[in-house]
Amino acid sequence: MRYSDIEEGKIQAFLAYWGILCLIPLLAKRDNSFALFHGKQGLILWIAMIFVSFLGFAIPVVGWFVIGPIGGLLLFIRAVIGMVKSLSGEYWKMPLLGGLAEKIEI
DSSP: OOHHHHHHHHHHHHHTTSGGGGHHHHHHOTTOHHHHHHHHHHHHHHHHHHHHHHHHHHSTTHIIIIIHHHHHHHHHHHHHHHHHHHHTTOOOOOTTHHHHHHTOOO
16 A cells, blocks of 8 residues: 555545446446556446445336335435545445455456
8 A cells, every 4th residue: 555546546435435436436437446446346336326226217116116215215325425435535444335346356
């Protein structure tokens, strides 16, 4: 962990939590460990959001009123926390999804 990686990668790490923009640090900042760390978490978060959205629409009643809204809210909260942590220069491993992100080889 280098201080220069954190300072140079803060903006890209922040963008990682904005849906498809997670591809920016994954493709443009491959040499920056800080941006790449948050980019991987952003990718997993984006995939989880797509999955929750699909379930929310596909399952009548329970999906519409429970899975979609609650799952979406929980993922949104994680995204906001990730944005704050990335701008403050912290490596924050997201509960549950952070372990999946660590397994991604890029």
